[in-house]
Amino acid sequence: MIKKFIRKILGVKDERDPTEPVILGPDEHGIDPKLLSSNAIRVTQTLQEAGFKAFVVGGAVRDLLLGVKPKDFDIATDATPEEVKKLFRRAFIIGRRFQIVHVMFGQDLLEVTTFRGRGSDNAPKDEHGRVLRDNNFGPQHEDAERRDFTINAMYYDPATQTVLDYHGGIEDIRAKILRIIGQPEARYREDPVRMLRVVRFAAKLQFTIEPATRAPIPVMAPLINNVPAARVFDEMLKLLMSGHALACLKELRSSGLHHGLLPLLDVVLEQPIGMKFVTLALDSTDARVRAGKGVSPGFLFASLLWHQVLEKWNAYRAAGEAPIPALHLAADDVLDNQTDKLALQRRIATDMRDIWAMQPRFERRNGKAPYKLLEHPRFRAGFDFLLLRCESGELDAEVGHWWTTFYAGDVAERERLVNAARETAPAAAKKRPRRRGPRKTGEGEAMGSAAADQGAAGE
Numbered sequence: 001m002i003k004k005f006i007r008k009i010l011g012v013k014d015e016r017d018p019t020e021p022v023i024l025g026p027d028e029h030g031i032d033p034k035l036l037s038s039n040a041i042r043v044t045q046t047l048q049e050a051g052f053k054a055f056v057v058g059g060a061v062r063d064l065l066l067g068v069k070p071k072d073f074d075i076a077t078d079a080t081p082e083e084v085k086k087l088f089r090r091a092f093i094i095g096r097r098f099q100i101v102h103v104m105f106g107q108d109l110l111e112v113t114t115f116r117g118r119g120s121d122n123a124p125k126d127e128h129g130r131v132l133r134d135n136n137f138g139p140q141h142e143d144a145e146r147r148d149f150t151i152n153a154m155y156y157d158p159a160t161q162t163v164l165d166y167h168g169g170i171e172d173i174r175a176k177i178l179r180i181i182g183q184p185e186a187r188y189r190e191d192p193v194r195m196l197r198v199v200r201f202a203a204k205l206q207f208t209i210e211p212a213t214r215a216p217i218p219v220m221a222p223l224i225n226n227v228p229a230a231r232v233f234d235e236m237l238k239l240l241m242s243g244h245a246l247a248c249l250k251e252l253r254s255s256g257l258h259h260g261l262l263p264l265l266d267v268v269l270e271q272p273i274g275m276k277f278v279t280l281a282l283d284s285t286d287a288r289v290r291a292g293k294g295v296s297p298g299f300l301f302a303s304l305l306w307h308q309v310l311e312k313w314n315a316y317r318a319a320g321e322a323p324i325p326a327l328h329l330a331a332d333d334v335l336d337n338q339t340d341k342l343a344l345q346r347r348i349a350t351d352m353r354d355i356w357a358m359q360p361r362f363e364r365r366n367g368k369a370p371y372k373l374l375e376h377p378r379f380r381a382g383f384d385f386l387l388l389r390c391e392s393g394e395l396d397a398e399v400g401h402w403w404t405t406f407y408a409g410d411v412a413e414r415e416r417l418v419n420a421a422r423e424t425a426p427a428a429a430k431k432r433p434r435r436r437g438p439r440k441t442g443e444g445e446a447m448g449s450a451a452a453d454q455g456a457a458g459e
């Protein structure tokens, strides 16, 4: 009754009162309660039973409204982080810039945030206006105002099955429009990462960017340079793992967001030769993500930067360096150049280097070498990478076929393949420069000129 009354009043108003939400019942929002996780319900219920307000919020509500099962659930409440922590057995307060509580149930993690208040006028900022820290709590309508886009600023209460919408998010979701809340320039200045988020959501949801939301981006893009590299990296990773990486990159380009900002994207988007490789890599990443399969960031970045490595590898070899040291020098150059701005984590950089360093080893197909390579802990990633190289036309498809059969083959099949490779190897070897020098012991069984050559090239 009361809700209907409020809606009626709101309906006749010309302008929406931003402190009063539009409240939608199940018939109006059409959310399927089965898409909710039991843990999300558990958290909101526990908080509500303790006398607090609690809602599912943000991306999860957006996904529920789109009929998509959310990949994670964020909860918003008027309980303080300390109050939240007390209510759950495994709960941890984390974060500095924004304090939040991680509530764990087994492997499942839910983020619980306390409603943020306006107060960002007083929050500490950097010299460009970027908000550095902000833990002012406030009423729910202020929390809604602080969120980025109208479609990300809705609250769902599982107990009453109602959606609270403060900024016309429902209408925008139906019209497939991405609209920033508040004054776009001011919102990008507070947090330039929002510009990357616009691009990601537009590509992922296939929504149109509302003109006023889009207009300032090309001009304000350089502000991203002031954001800590680790945060930009996180956002780039989300973008590349969104299942719509190719669309995101195209959108970044058309929004004027790549040039000179992220060296990675300059490399990826402005080198015609590597484009086929990158397109294939991103296509397969997108397909994997959409099929619910895991994607390794190391593989992804190794692919994006491969042609840069290849170019430098060739240059070092042309300058007289032996193939393997040349490859490592090339990898060093590329990784050093990227880590400055992109903050590639060490674990990811190690994976990238492993994948790259494995590549020449795929050319050794005689003796014990292929069997040794099979035992490499990252063989699968290296092999997938090899297939991409073949598919892009960089390598002869025959190499890929050989390895595919070898990988799948039984003992006899593998032996046959290795013997066949031995017969063809000497001819291939003539093309490659031979390197004189001490050979590692233990490779004495290598036979023929190709084997000698490749033995020297071994790691």
Ligand code: ATP
Binding pocket: 057, 058, 059, 060, 074, 146, 147, 148, 149, 152, 153, 191, 193, 194, 238
């Ligand atoms: P995803 O599907 O990628 O998780 P999401 O919308 O849930 O999308 P999160 O990064 O998980 O994105 O953020 C959760 C919510 O927090 C958002 O929906 C939005 O309301 C708010 N939010 C996140 N980042 C920002 C930001 N930079 N500025 C303002 N609000 C933000």
Ligand code: MG
Binding pocket: 058, 059, 060, 072, 074
């Ligand atoms: Mg989320």
